[in-house]
Amino acid sequence: MPPLWRHTTVLLDEAVSALLGSPLADADAAPGWVVDGTLGRGGHTRELLQRLPGQIGVIALDRDPEALAAVRADATLQPHLASGRLRLVHSAFSGLPEALRQQGLAPGQLAGLLLDLGVSSPQIDDPTRGFSFRHDGPLDMRMDPTRGESVADFLQRADEHTLIQVIRDYGEERFAPAIAKAIVAGQARGSVPRTTAQLSALVAGAVKSREPGKDPATRTFQALRIHINGELAELERVLDASLSELAPGARLAVISFHSLEDRCVKQFIRRHSQAAVDRRSPAYWAGAADSAPLPLTALGRTLPGADEVAANPRSRSAVLRVAERSGVQQEAA
Incomplete structure (x- = not known):
């Protein structure tokens, strides 16, 4: 345990x-x-x-x-x-x-x-659950890890339109298109994020401006968590x-x-x-x-x-x- x-x-x-x-x-x-x-x-x-x-x-x-x-x-x-x-x-x-x-x-x-x-x-503080960009761990985010699809698996298969929709609608992220493009580009190279640190770095590279006091990955992590858990x-x-x-x-x-x-x-x-x-x-x-x-x-x-x-x-x-x-x-x- x-x-x-x-x-x-x-x-x-x-x-x-x-x-x-x-x-x-x-x-x-x-x-x-x-x-x-x-x-x-x-x-x-x-x-x-x-x-x-x-x-x-x-x-x-x-x-x-x-x-x-x-x-x-x-x-x-x-x-x-x-x-x-x-x-x-x-x-x-x-x-x-x-x-x-x-x-x-x-x-x-x-x-x-x-x-x-x-x-x-x-859940946030346990790195093995993958909810937080503050702790490196597997990119999971499932509230019930015994069933369903992890965020890492979702990012492997999602198309650009779906990614934009999820990140924009559930994260209220105005840079959703740029983040989605970066993920899809990673799919083509075989380098889609599988850890929280990898996703955080990808988002930081795609987001061109930052809200004071807020990590650029905050909205994307929220959006993916909401989506993967419905x-x-x-x-x-x-x-x-x-x-x-x-x-x-x-x-x-x-x-x-x-x-x-x-x-x-x-x-x-x-x-x-x-x-x-x-x-x-x-x-x-x-x-x-x-x-x-x-x-x-x-x-x-x-x-x-x-x-x-x-x-x-x-x-x-x-x-x-x-x-x-x-x-x-x-x-x-």
Whole structure:
């Protein structure tokens, strides 16, 4: 097993407190389950188990086998595993419905859902996982290294158009064409990057100007990681599934770390918490516009405080958004 790389949980109290603001805070709450869809090293799960009423358990999902192994070895969580109050599932969070059926939960029974998006510090800091340009290692970036295609393999086969699209759309990188051309040129020479240092050097050679304080490879590494793990598609699927899985009054709490994720979460909550008003409709001007209840109530956003950012600089881009499920049941899209 790899070393236990240090991980500091972001917005820990804020996220758990947001879930506890629902009926879960009631000591007489009915037995039920909360899902931590991104277990990581168990920070949010540990806090949930400490603060939830004893009849509420946690089902924790993670697609990374190393995260699951680390939590199973954690002495503070072993009693909860032994009692059955904590259940671990090897799954991406898009597999939420299947995971809940396996655990015996029907749609509409989930008491809360927490998602802490992106890559964890242990993944970033372990050179063998290939997530960071700061540490040389194999160019992998898979959150589940037991399945799927590594970034190195993707770069071996991707055409220029695909590379431009991935790097531009997921990294918001204006030099995407130049970077893609350099990769394709390497394909022709048989010298496509297979390590993080090789990719970082290629990007540095293709990017003609640099943002102050930011490595030129930052956006490209982000883009390739998002693509290879299907992160935005995964997020859209679990958000849609939450509409049919959450019980009335249960809350959804999502922590995101870059604008693409946050935009997806913000738009999802807005779409299901704000009525679409057609001002061209005669019913609107007659005061009889449709007032059907909406499936979600938006409860706002929270950013890390100055003290948290100072103690953990990786938290500086985090955004927590929270919504509460109404009593209206709706099938997931």
